[in-house]
Amino acid sequence: MRRTNAAQAAPVAPAERRSCGFATLYRKELADHFHSARFKLVLLLLTLAGLASLFGALEAVSDANASSSEYVILALYTLSSNSIPSFASFLAYLAPLAGLALGFDAINRERAQGTLNRLVSQPIYRDAIINAKFLAGVTVIFLMIFFVGILAGALGLLVVGIPPEAEELLRIGAYLLLTVVYTSMWLGLSMLCSVLCRHAATSALIVIALWIYLTLFASMVVSVIANLAYPLDGIMGFYNAMDNYQLQLTLERASPYYLYCEAASTLLNPNIRTVGITTQASMSGALASYLTFDQSLLLIWPHLTCMVALALFSFICSYVLFMRQEIRA
Amino acid sequence: MADNVIEMEGLTKRYGAITAVDNLTLSVRRGEVFGLLGPNGAGKTTTTLMLLGLTDPTAGSARIAGVDCTRSPLRVKRFVGYLADNMGFYPEMTGRENLRMTGRMNGLHGEALERRIDGLIERVGIAEAVDRRTGTYSKGMKQRLGIADILMKDPDVLIMDEPTNGIDPEGMRELTALIRQLAEEDGKTILISSHQLHQIQQICDRVGIFVSGRLIACGGISDLARQLEQENGLRYEIGATPGGEALLQALGGVEGVEEAALQEDGLVSLRTRGDPSDAIVRTLLDRGFTLTHLHQSSTDLDEIYAKYFERAGESDAQDKRGASRPRRAR
The missing domain is CATH 3.40.50.300 (P-loop containing nucleotide triphosphate hydrolases)
Known part of the structure; x- marks a missing residue:
């Protein structure tokens, strides 16, 4: 209702019109997400998982009671009781699901409904369609992750009663942001599948398979490969140990899940001073203190750049493929 | 513009x-x-x-x-x-x-x-x-x-x-x-x-x-029809009593008729050159037939369509023509 003057009432000449495809589509996508059962389900799942892990963490915090860390609020995200995984590991498992659920039928549903035809015959740039879809998805993911993260922190704060320090808030913010980027990578990946696959079911299966492989099985496969290359049995095992671990780490880091986990735990744990191999020699003379936030950030800077690059790369692939694809069914 | x-x-x-x-x-x-x-x-x-x-x-x-x-x-x-x-x-x-x-x-x-x-x-x-x-x-x-x-x-x-x-x-x-x-x-x-x-x-x-x-x-549709008429002649459906073979023979002898065939419903379909309808009617009357049905068909698009497909050697069109034929015979 911004421009409801008399001039607007007259038919607008085509040349004067500014088409606002992106804004329209973005709004529509957002509304779609918020109304969809899928979004509600994923949000519910994340919230329940968050609350369950918080419950476990509170138990663990009261057990450990003041002995371990001076960052109690941070500990709420990383500590786990015996039965329930920590918030961070829950999110590492489940956040990709949010990305998958929001993206796996982004393009192929439009195609199946016949609405893609209608969209591309409007005077909008074709990339507005996929940009709007991706950005709306990222927005929803951002809201979801921050909602769950802040909810867990706030409830924990109520129970624990120790106010967080600025450093903790920064770390939590950075951690949640990292999770958003990680989840966006999965969104991009699932959108890529939705561009490639004609059927939503196929693309859902592919991304779910990829998700399960990367989060559960990749590390097993990697350790098998590492053990084949550098056997740890017998006397040679001592010589191979270093190479074995090195290879394992390198291969593991090919998986975004591992990258994310390393980065997340470094962000949430000021205790973690190195990622990867540490020798006795490099530890000698180190002061037993916490890392500051910027030092932690510096430590995982390569991880962060990789994560952003992966998220962008997955989106760019789907962007390029979508732009080059024939529109006709 | x-x-x-x-x-x-x-x-x-x-x-x-x-x-x-x-x-x-x-x-x-x-x-x-x-x-x-x-x-x-x-x-x-x-x-x-x-x-x-x-x-x-x-x-x-x-x-x-x-x-x-x-x-x-x-x-x-x-x-x-x-x-x-x-x-x-x-x-x-x-x-x-x-x-x-x-x-x-x-x-x-x-x-x-x-x-x-x-x-x-x-x-x-x-x-x-x-x-x-x-x-x-x-x-x-x-x-x-x-x-x-x-x-x-x-x-x-x-x-x-x-x-x-x-x-x-x-x-x-x-x-x-x-x-x-x-x-x-x-x-x-x-x-x-x-x-x-x-x-x-x-x-x-x-x-x-x-x-x-x-x-x-x-x-235009009429242009296409005219064009076809010139090339392929007109099509008629004629019914008369007594019908059957006698009618078919009588019609076959008319000047300008290129092809005559007896349809299942007793009508005779003709393919002609030019427009010999006068000659057809006169011949039938002369020979003592009573004309019950005279229908010129070929100006509708179905026929045009089929014709052009035929010319393009399109097998698909044959099916369409086959399908449209019974409809017209009714």
Whole structure:
């Protein structure tokens, strides 16, 4: 209702019109997400998982009671009781699901409904369609992750009663942001599948398979490969140990899940001073203190750049493929 | 502004070894309803997609109102409405919401947008259904909403791909009336692609017959009929008493009759050169027959269509002709 003057009432000449495809589509996508059962389900799942892990963490915090860390609020995200995984590991498992659920039928549903035809015959740039879809998805993911993260922190704060320090808030913010980027990578990946696959079911299966492989099985496969290359049995095992671990780490880091986990735990744990191999020699003379936030950030800077690059790369692939694809069914 | 709104010159599209559209040169005049006729897979949809810049031609060019369709598709899409054949709506949104979204994408806002929507709803006659989710719409209603949808941008040119597909006869009548009205009262230029001849016959000023990517005939329906008559002669159906073999022989002897055959229903079908109807009637009367039925058939599009397909050596057309024959014999 911004421009409801008399001039607007007259038919607008085509040349004067500014088409606002992106804004329209973005709004529509957002509304779609918020109304969809899928979004509600994923949000519910994340919230329940968050609350369950918080419950476990509170138990663990009261057990450990003041002995371990001076960052109690941070500990709420990383500590786990015996039965329930920590918030961070829950999110590492489940956040990709949010990305998958929001993206796996982004393009192929439009195609199946016949609405893609209608969209591309409007005077909008074709990339507005996929940009709007991706950005709306990222927005929803951002809201979801921050909602769950802040909810867990706030409830924990109520129970624990120790106010967080600025450093903790920064770390939590950075951690949640990292999770958003990680989840966006999965969104991009699932959108890529939705561009490639004609059927939503196929693309859902592919991304779910990829998700399960990367989060559960990749590390097993990697350790098998590492053990084949550098056997740890017998006397040679001592010589191979270093190479074995090195290879394992390198291969593991090919998986975004591992990258994310390393980065997340470094962000949430000021205790973690190195990622990867540490020798006795490099530890000698180190002061037993916490890392500051910027030092932690510096430590995982390569991880962060990789994560952003992966998220962008997955989106760019789907962007390029979508732009080059024939529109006709 | 030139008289021709849509101009295609040497338009060619190849998919690998397959040529979907072969050197198509065609122009559509302002305010004209042009029917692009052809069997499925003749390249009609490819042609319409190239007109909107949704597919790049391998060679040649297409222009609408002087704007190059391949180079500036966005400008073309501002004044060209495209109704795709498998077009759909967001099922979870109401018809009005779908229209509103299209309007927004075309730069309409606020009151102007709402007024345009209300006007169009009334025009296509979906007032009672427009606030329901489009998922519940019937095919005919969707088609009407589709027309409202492409009219949202107030286009000068409408391109419709199989608009009559899957619509019941009543809906068809309304649709054809609406299309005719758009052309006559609103002065829109309309390009319709279809394989359904009868509707096209009612609404098109000119048709182009399109087989295997090539335009094999183009012109008004009566022109095409006349052209065919000259080449192939007329067809008659004649019934008389006494009928049967005697009638067949009598007719076979008439000057100008090239072929006579007895149909199952007792009528004799003739293929003639020129117009020998006088001679036929006179001969029959002279020989004591009582004429009960005389029907000249060949001016309708079915026949034209079949003829042209036959000429193009299209086997598909044979089936169509076979299918249409019993209908006419009735």
